[in-house]
Amino acid sequence: MSTLKFAVVFLAILVCLYPFLVFESLASNEDVATLAINQAEDVVASAYEAVLAAEQAGANVSSLIVELNDAGELLAEAHAAYRLSDFDGAIVSANQCSAIGESVKNEADNLRVATHGSRVMGSWLTVAGSLVGVVLVVFGSFWGWRVFKRRYYREVLRVKPEVAQDES
Amino acid sequence: MSLEDYRTLFFAGSLVVVLIAAAPTLGLVVPFARSGEGFSELWLLGPNHMAEDYPFAIAVNEDYRVFLGVGNHMGCSEYYTVYVKFRNQTEPLPSMSDSEPSPLPPVYEFRFFVVDGEAWESLLTFELLDVSVEGDSAVVASIAMNGVACSVDSVSIWDAENDGFYYQLFFELWLYNRTSQDFEYHNRFVGIWLKLSAS
Numbered sequence: 001m002s003t004l005k006f007a008v009v010f011l012a013i014l015v016c017l018y019p020f021l022v023f024e025s026l027a028s029n030e031d032v033a034t035l036a037i038n039q040a041e042d043v044v045a046s047a048y049e050a051v052l053a054a055e056q057a058g059a060n061v062s063s064l065i066v067e068l069n070d071a072g073e074l075l076a077e078a079h080a081a082y083r084l085s086d087f088d089g090a091i092v093s094a095n096q097c098s099a100i101g102e103s104v105k106n107e108a109d110n111l112r113v114a115t116h117g118s119r120v121m122g123s124w125l126t127v128a129g130s131l132v133g134v135v136l137v138v139f140g141s142f143w144g145w146r147v148f149k150r151r152y153y154r155e156v157l158r159v160k161p162e163v164a165q166d167e168s
Numbered sequence: 169m170s171l172e173d174y175r176t177l178f179f180a181g182s183l184v185v186v187l188i189a190a191a192p193t194l195g196l197v198v199p200f201a202r203s204g205e206g207f208s209e210l211w212l213l214g215p216n217h218m219a220e221d222y223p224f225a226i227a228v229n230e231d232y233r234v235f236l237g238v239g240n241h242m243g244c245s246e247y248y249t250v251y252v253k254f255r256n257q258t259e260p261l262p263s264m265s266d267s268e269p270s271p272l273p274p275v276y277e278f279r280f281f282v283v284d285g286e287a288w289e290s291l292l293t294f295e296l297l298d299v300s301v302e303g304d305s306a307v308v309a310s311i312a313m314n315g316v317a318c319s320v321d322s323v324s325i326w327d328a329e330n331d332g333f334y335y336q337l338f339f340e341l342w343l344y345n346r347t348s349q350d351f352e353y354h355n356r357f358v359g360i361w362l363k364l365s366a367s
Contacts, residue, residue, distance in 0.1 A: 048247045055245055065281045072279035080316050126192045133189030141182035
């Protein structure tokens with residue numbers, strides 16, 4: 001009998017607490033969705049910064065931009081779901097967006113490092129090529145000038161002086 | 169020509185050739201400034217992908233299509249957001265003079281990235297879902313954007329002069345600012361008027 005009474009009291013307490021438990025669960029779901037969206041926004045922004053750094057290093061970032069656009073679409077979907085109080089949908093979209101953003105960031109970092117290395121090598125080759133070119137031109141000019149000057153004097157010396165007659 | 173003249177000519181010629189040889193290295197060191205100021209384009213096209221036949225006289229539960237486009241001429245890849253907003257005749261539009269966006273909440277948004285010199289374009293279908301007309305006022309409770317229902321709860325008063333209830337669907341362009349690490353209104357918007365008849 002006492003067990004039955006205890007069960008009834010426990011059930012009554014559960015029934016009373018049910019709305020609060022449900023509300024708490026909804027509220028926490030909303031918090032999780034907010035967190036997931038904020039995190040996705042941060043990840044996409046840092047992925048964009050990484051892509052921009054790769055672009056400034058001279059890399060072709062077209063394919064990364066296509067991937068970033070997928071992430072942007074998912075982020076917009078997450079916001080739309082959140083506005084409709086579809087917090088589960090918002091969490092799913094935001095998490096997918098974060099995953100794409102992380103992958104793009106890593107790809108962009110690798111691309112930047114690779115591009116930077118080949119760009120530095122290219123710059124050194126350019127500088128070395130220019131330097132060799134300038135040295136060759138300077139020495140060539142000196143040598144050319146000396147040859148020219150020698151020929152010039154030879155021509156001048158070959159010219160015989162003419163004696164002009166004094167008519168007076 | 170004297171030897172002095174030849175020497176000057178030789179020296180000038182050598183200098184020109186030296187500059188040509190050093191040009192690739194100079195190109196690495198001397199920054200070439202980009203001419204002109206960066207800007208973005210925002211456009212809206214009708215259902216036939218032309219600047220005509222925009223949806224105007226609309227009915228409930230019917231699909232309407234427009235094409236939204238953004239062109240990037242900012243000098244590097246940019247991160248954009250377009251907020252789609254819905255207003256009646258009295259609610260505020262963005263302020264061009266103060267560069268302030270409309271305070272209305274967005275009903276839909278696009279987030280995308282555009283490489284410098286390229287453009288982004290997307291189709292937007294919209295449909296009035298829940299509309300009630302009572303006397304001289306109409307209430308649009310929700311509108312579907314690309315199949316996503318959005319709550320708007322916008323009330324419009326009958327415009328006797330123009331014979332209809334008028335709403336405006338407009339698109340604000342926002343640009344990600346890398347310094348503040350947030351989106352800022354880019355002072356550009358486009359929109360279309362929508363006329364809802366009483367029947």
